[in-house]
Amino acid sequence: MGVLKAEPAKVQDWATTAVGAYWRAYDIQLAIYALLLAGLGLAMSYSSTVVTGVNPLDPSSNFLRGLMWSGIAVIVFMAATFFDYKWLKTFAWPIYFVNLGLLALSLVIGTGIGGAARWIAIGPLQFQFSELAKILMIVVLANYLAERHDRLGSLRVILGACILMVPTWVLVMLQPDLGTSLVLAGILAGMLFLSGASMKWLGALAGLVIAMVPIAWNYILRDYQKQRLLSFLNPASDPQGAGYQLTQSQIAVSAGGLFGRGLTNGTQDALAFLPVGDTDFAFARLAEELGFIGAVLVFVLFLVLLWRVLMAGYRSQDRFGTVFAAGIGSLLVFQLVVNVGMVIGLMPVTGIPLPFITRGGASLISLAVGLGILQSINIRQSRAEW
């Protein structure tokens, strides 16, 4: 690694192979599932905009902004598909440092709620680079692990992957963004596991992390983060404070019943009982308005999307593609389980968005980049696997 390797043969392949041959390998299902999920996210954004009394067609409305981000995401998705993913291996290190640079920039000029430095304004839009950092780190780790696929039994490689993650992790924690740092850890674990790293060392590492919990509690976690964890363990201890969101979101979910109250008819969120009803708790609003049916639809869409993601990885004939798919899969699974788990009271409150559903341009663009790269991997295999 570290040496710039141009791969002219591949470029030539791209130029000479018939377009149809590529597109036969394009996974149309993956695109459709992603689009359906994004559509649901837009619907929730519409509902939240209408309910708060804002005209959805107002240029500053969350809905219109979401629509615009979706448009950009589709373009980014297609662009990433056309882009030959093999160049990513070449540019892995520059990507790594660009990633660190953007995160450092967020810390310096970023703004955010409650003193956090997360958002950077790009024109009228705000962008959260820690979302993009997830994808960029997946690229970097995929390259790193693919290059060392034959040495995955060694502790050195595993520790190397961890050390590679540390600077990003520290920069994210400094924002502070507990949610993203947890997702990064989840991605790392998932990629190590799926790439076939030694279970012995992975187990030892997991043991070490658990042993670190008391230290993290005392020295790393901030008071509000501790408060959230405590109120998760006992929501009734502070129903108006940190436990409030938990209690209210469960009430919202339950109020949905089988068929839900209908789009824009949610009462809990509309009346501000859900403090962040269109962000981290968007699933609560969805479950209240679309009911059990809607929630299960979301689960099913995620399952089939994940199936396509993992298939893309399995199909990939080069190591990079497989490990990259493992990273995207880990990201989706981790965020799905932790976000929904939080909303329905199975997990503590952490600021982890639900992919596609939680409003947020950076999250959507990052997913488009990741899934676009997967499509790029799909269409650039020498032939289909099945």
Next chain:
Amino acid sequence: MVAPGIVDERPGRERQLVRFIVFGIALLVAVSGLTARMVYLQLVSGQTYQQLAVSNSTFQQAIPSTRGLIYDRNGLLLVANLPSYSVKIRPSDLPFSQRAMVVAQLSSLLKMDPADINTAIDGNPGSNFDLVRIAQGVPVATANLIAEEHLALPGVEVSVDALRHYTEGPLFSEVLGYTGAIDAATLKQLKSAGYQPDDLIGRAGVEDQYETQLRGSYGMETIQRDATGRQIQVLSTDSQPVAGDSLTLTLDTKMQQQAQTAVNWAMKASKLKSAVFIAINPQTGEILAMVSTPTYDDNQFAQGISNAQFQALLNNPDKPLINHAVGMQFPEGSTYKLVTGSGALADKKLTPTTLVQTHPYIQIGRDKYWDWNKRGFGAINIVSGFAHSSDTFFYQVAQMLGIQRLAYWARQFGFGAPTGIDLPGEVAGIVPDEKWKQDTFGQAILPGEAVQAGIGQGFDTSTPLQLLNAYAALANGGTLYQPQIVRQITGPDGSVVRPFHPIVLHKIAAPASVFTTMRRAARMVVTSGHTWNLRNEPFVVAGKTGTAEFGVKDAQGRLPYHNWFVAFVPLHGDVSKPDSQLAVVGFNEDANTVGNSATEMVKYFLQIHFGAKHDLRMFNLMKIGDFYGGN
């Protein structure tokens, strides 16, 4: 899996496949777990939570009714409702961590002591979900500011309330009372009657006595509210509020002002600590004027009195929060001789012409009971004895009656029991008899106590109103009326709910001749010069003075004293007729005047009331000095 001939750069692929499968299974397990929880939340326990979601956002809220107005007997508005802004806190919406900040901000915005705000929140009579009243009568600008800052002030709400406005200020405070925030104990009792934790309730006077009528009944509406407790919309009106009834008092504002003027003058001229003046119509029991000083400003209460101001009133030794006319009892002194004299005449212990020898003092055991002039008045009849207020005369009459008959006649004149006036806090006074002495001290009445009881000293006490009512009965020929302060109750539609009826407590069991004799005696009090130049006034007045000793002797062996003058004005100047329509009592508590300041106070009132051209007040009698030395 891998077709032959294709170079597979993926060694260890089998292990990886296993990992992918394990990952997939873990994913399915996790999503199944999430689904199971969704089934529980949305399908199994959905009903309970849906209820919770609804109760979260809908809220039953009282619609206040318009409190009834209060007028004087001539229809002059005494109490109005003014719309005003109130600031309230719903403690459940105020996170504890932000409380100090919110209290500090409110205290600077409302210019209130933070301690008062904290006391209000902690003294919250309702639950944490109920509003607590913090301030009322808040200026519009401040109210708007607080309403706009609702995000920075969680739990704080601004509402429009009707506040009581007492148009005459402190003039009627002791009678009207005031409204104030309901306290926890009262709320507990009245919750079923629809009282709210942030409610105002009559706390004294007529506002308290007629609370039920004035309040009307609150309506109920279901509103939808958001998480910060702010109202979104009214979903339904479950019951309409019914406005309270209005009251017309028996009081006459003009007479009240005249009484206040006379009292103010006496208070100032004699540096009095407290004084009472009451006027009544003896033919009906209607109270025409009632002044008790020191008093308070009921508007201060209506706008929300600060704790410091309230404590100052509460700890004032002269008890401004108590209406002294009905709420405190004092020895009657010589005014009580009406009871002794009337009783002796009715029991035929005396005839109007019976002469009784008076003395410088009478001796009972080793104790000497002196006449007030230390000389006696010779052999005199009841009229003369009353006119000169001879103590030794009435000591002997009391001995003739005995303590039991004396107590009987006292009760006949209304002493020893509340008059039943429609004001809160009335006390009963004391009429000592054998049973009372046994119950209170566990011993029999001593002979000395029995004679002292005949001149309104010793254990005898009554309220100024009781004394006035006894003389009103004298003036009307022996009917004891229940004094009334509210003349008429009018419904919100203008219909008369309760018209005025005089209420007769009882007829005093004495022949009319007894009252005629005693009225002549009362007139002679004035004409004999006992009340100095009152006889020179252009109106005819009859009455009785009293100097009632109380408390502990000073270094010279003298007791402090209260001054009384209770009088009535015969309608056509003829005391033989029971036709008086005006009886008054003046009372100066713990006076240190050389003369009877109460008589001068009453004289001044009558002069103003009847428009006398010449001012006959005797300022030298109002001076502070030794009453005993002056006589």
